[in-house]
Amino acid sequence: MQSLRDLLQAAQDKGVALGHFNISDLVLLKAVFAAARERNVPVLVGLSEGEREFAGTQQIAAFVRSLREEFDFPIFLNADHTHSLAKGLEAAKAGFDSIVFDLSALPFAENVRQTKQAVEALKSIHPAMLIEGEIGDIGSGSEIHETAPDLVKGLSTPEEARQFVEGTGVDILAPAVGNMHGMLLSMVQGKAKKRLHIESIAAIKRASGAFLTLHGGSGTDDEDLREAIAAGINIVHINTELRVAWRRGLEQSLASQPAEVVPYKILPPAIEAVEAVVNSRLELFNRERHFAQEG
């Protein structure tokens, strides 16, 4: 089995990105795994602190490990948006493959100082674990928001990116490049799309040399996602789109069989709805560019 670092490097060399999908239970895990196997591409599943609290940090790690071993399939586990070293150490001890250590709400210098300490502490427990740090402001909550946050003030600069990566030793950087967590109702309805600052991604990549993650990918214009990957994005996070699909699938299932009480008969349509979203996102992220033809 290739390591997550090797897979990221291989993806970068091919001009594709790894899909990262948030899960909080077995229904979502089954959906993501089924889609990844169908497409036969590596995949990352992630859980934020709240999602880990619901699923159980040790328990979800055991589930993902058992899938990886039984099927000899490259599914990796990420501790998404971890705001304290204590929660990070918990995930490291449970065997998570990577961690998003997110102190982006702190002033820049303090973010650098504490992230550096966390990188050292986490790697001393689990040396192969990849650590991601965050800069800039991309809002919080993978939910449906009423109003768009003002993202312009929180955009990351190439100089900040370089200083952050050099100052902390993170393996992966999550910059703010027009992306945001959650979706507006207009995006859920398909009437609006998020747009990304592609040039800013390319400049941050050149300045930092790090693997880059795009958070808050739900509801983003497909062509922007393709260009973002070409400009240096290595991991794309999708959460809200899955939550919307899960709820719709569940509602339709309950409505179509009002007397049913058997969970394993009610839940499959929710799995299928999520699986369809993951499948189409994986297809987009793993489409190889033909550099020669594009000059």
Ligand SMILES: [Zn+2]
């Ligand atoms: Zn995120």
